[in-house]
Amino acid sequence: MxxxxxxxxxxxxxxxxxxxxxxxxxxxxxxxxxxxxxxxxxxxxxxxxxxxxxxxxxxxxxxxxxxxxxxxxxxxxxxxxxxxxxxxxxxxxxxxxxxxxxxxxxxxxxxxxxxxxxxxxxxxxxxxxxxxxxxxxxxxxxxxxxxxxxxxxxxxxxxxxxxxxFAPLPVDKLVHQLVTIHTINEKDALTASRLTSDMEEALQLCQNDWIAQARNKVIQLIDDLTLRPRYVFITLQEEWIPFFKEKTDVQIGIDLLMLWYRDVIRVQVEQTDQIVYIDQEDKLQDQALKLSQMKLGHNLQAVMDAKRRLDANTAPQLLMEQLLLRLQEG
Structure with missing residues (x-):
């Protein structure tokens, strides 16, 4: 209240x-x-x-x-x-x-x-x-x-x-309050702060470790795209879709994918102090070496297009399948 x-x-x-x-x-x-x-x-x-x-x-x-x-x-x-x-x-x-x-x-x-x-x-x-x-x-x-x-x-x-x-709450202030006042761990606080500027909404995302589980689903999907591309659609069916059930959940999942690729770009330009997936720096470093800026730009555009299509009421499962196909290109 x-x-x-x-x-x-x-x-x-x-x-x-x-x-x-x-x-x-x-x-x-x-x-x-x-x-x-x-x-x-x-x-x-x-x-x-x-x-x-x-x-x-x-x-x-x-x-x-x-x-x-x-x-x-x-x-x-x-x-x-x-x-x-x-x-x-x-x-x-x-x-x-x-x-x-x-x-x-x-x-x-x-x-x-x-x-x-x-x-x-x-x-x-x-x-x-x-x-x-x-x-x-x-x-x-x-x-x-x-x-x-x-x-x-x-x-x-x-x-x-x-x-x-309405101005957004500064990220550092939101993270500090989440960590010091509400005892949220830093990696979850950082992630929530990139998804919302509102303290109550950030706390709701962190409730029952939801944001931690969501991060893990994204990392698993990225791992499969990179290391086990033949299994990525199985992961989508068995892990992603059952977890990101509602449209708002799917939006957050797509936002988390976008944050991942932005982190890879931050590593490429030596801005590691600004990355969100702070516990995944080794994987981010590896992708920063292997992915060209053109490929990263293609991936980010694919994710942003998927987000727009979700707003246009495209079926989430079809949308994610098409997104994964685009991410596998090139």
Whole structure:
């Protein structure tokens, strides 16, 4: 349960601006929260909703225990509406429903709060429909659009929302806190810090040694690609697919593959102090000697293409099989 003081440790400028607006009763009608994964955008949006509805807040700080705060935590507040992608996109029908909600008075507080997750996934029709809502705000309402890809947002929407850019928590600070405060071992802390900038998400990745097991699956796959190429598809079927079950897990697996090849490049350019797989330096050194920069570039491009195709809803097993074929080329 996050509060503004905690959020200020990682996003001080944004927290100061929002809390001042809450205290003065001057919240904008629309915000765009932009920043990388794990920078706290969703947590700030939820906390802002609490500050907006809580009737027992102290200054800008919600009480966290009243009916309004508890219903936001449980996800069933009648005047808080959240939109997420339906499949791979946010469709115009979803925005039309949102417009309908905008036209209605709040059920209890006469106020409404809206969160649009992954706003960059709106279709053109949906984005244009939302634009009309932002141009003509009706009643007392706040809309928060969340994105990790601000370049995909219509400029007309950007011009009608207050854009807040979330900075990532510095890697060294995140690693230090994971190791010293939460007693996570350094190799797992380093790996988690490259996957997210958010402390809570990093801790979740490290829970029950999940990130350690994920690293081992990636290392095993790399070993098979390098030393036992005939067995790599068996490893994929027996080890990788059963472990990386959900789409979010597959995304992390692909990110870990990308980190591996970036580590090989770091070894080639003598930046070994920046490698993530700190316990695998001998293997990284070996690959750095054997792989040309052209081949490494090909491998990284293959991994990045796979990540984009996963976002486009390609079946994970087919995607991984095709990725392995590309990694074996040349």
């Amino acid at each position: 996050r509060n503004w003081k905690e959020m200020a440790e990682t996003q001080p400028a944004i927290v100061k601006m929002l809390t001042n607006s809450v205290t003065k009763g001057r919240l904008a009608h629309a915000y765009l929260f932009s920043g990388g994964r794990g920078t706290g955008k969703k947590a700030v949006a939820s906390l802002l909703a609490k500050s907006y509805f809580c009737e027992q807040k102290t200054g800008s700080e919600p009480c966290q225990s009243c009916k309004e705060c508890q219903r936001i935590d449980s996800g069933n507040h009648p005047d808080l509406h959240e939109i997420s992608a339906d499949g791979t996109t946010i469709k115009v029908e979803q925005i039309r429903q949102l417009k309908k909600e905008f036209s209605l008075r709040g059920m209890e507080s006469h106020k409404k709060f809206y969160i649009v997750n992954e706003a960059d996934k709106m279709t053109d029709a949906a984005a244009n429909s939302l634009l009309k809502v932002l141009e003509e705000p009706d009643g007392e309402a706040v809309a928060v659009l969340i994105t990790s890809h601000i370049q995909r947002i219509l400029k007309t929407i950007l011009s009608r929302a207050q854009v807040l850019s």
